[in-house]
Amino acid sequence: MGFIVxxxxxxxxxxxxxxxxxAMPIVLGYLPVGFAYGILARSSGLPGSLAxxxxxxxxxxxxQLIAVSLFAAQVSxxxxxxxxxxxxLRHMLMSASLSPYLRRWKNSALAAFAFELTDETFALHSxxxxxxxxxxxxxxxxxxxAQSAWVAGTVVGVMAGNVIRDVRPFGLDYALxxxxxxxxxxxxxxxxxxxxxxxxxxxxxxxxxxxxxxWNVILATVIAATVGLGVELWMKK
Numbered sequence: 434m435g436f437i438v439x440x441x442x443x444x445x446x447x448x449x450x451x452x453x454x455x456a457m458p459i460v461l462g463y464l465p466v467g468f469a470y471g472i473l474a475r476s477s478g479l480p481g482s483l484a485x486x487x488x489x490x491x492x493x494x495x496x497q498l499i500a501v502s503l504f505a506a507q508v509s510x511x512x513x514x515x516x517x518x519x520x521x522l523r524h525m526l527m528s529a530s531l532s533p534y535l536r537r538w539k540n541s542a543l544a545a546f547a548f549e550l551t552d553e554t555f556a557l558h559s560x561x562x563x564x565x566x567x568x569x570x571x572x573x574x575x576x577x578x579a580q581s582a583w584v585a586g587t588v589v590g591v592m593a594g595n596v597i598r599d600v601r602p603f604g605l606d607y608a609l610x611x612x613x614x615x616x617x618x619x620x621x622x623x624x625x626x627x628x629x630x631x632x633x634x635x636x637x638x639x640x641x642x643x644x645x646x647x648w649n650v651i652l653a654t655v656i657a658a659t660v661g662l663g664v665e666l667w668m669k670k
């Protein structure tokens with residue numbers, strides 16, 4: 434019995450290390466961006482405790498950055514809520530994409546997973562789930578490590594907020610985009626995925642130039658996904 438317990442313990446420890454290693458690219462991105470968010474939140478006049486609480490309860494990088502910017506501009510709370518809601522509508526598309534892999538999960542597990550779903554964890558889990566790795570404990574370890582990095586970055590940023598006012602000279606404002614590009618590369622397994630990704634990026638940029646400041650990502654995603662599905666069905670004929 435002792436050997437069995439030891440073997441299970443070693444196996445669990447190994448899986449924990451594997452999950453932590455998978456989360457490392459996200460951690461390396463979340464620490465500097467969470468740090469930048471903490472600084473921006475303090476410079477906007479948001480109390481440090483509320484900035485940290487937002488990272489714990491809201492946990493939505495781009496939406497948090499937009500929210501503190503609107504807060505600094507003294508925009509009404511209703512406008513902030515509506516804007517962040519629109520920005521986060523893309524999560525519905527991400528959830529729909531992952532749902533076929535999670536049919537056997539309990540509702541409580543699905544709720545917890547949905548709470549911690551971000552662009553970056555979505556990119557990572559998309560690759561894992563497609564390979565058959567849908568184990569809930571491993572998934573939650575990755576999510577918890579990722580959010581812990583975001584919160585840790587926020588705490589340090591809040592503490593440094595009285596010293597540093599502008600994060601742009603440090604290049605921290607680009608860390609989130611760079612991290613997501615790196616995660617996206619692992620999902621491009623054929624030329625058709627690359628072309629659809631490039632088409633989606635170009636379309637999103639074009640819509641942004643045309644004035645779709647809040648809807649450009651969502652519209653580009655829907656259109657590109659539809660085109661990609663059409664091309665794939667046509668190729669299978």
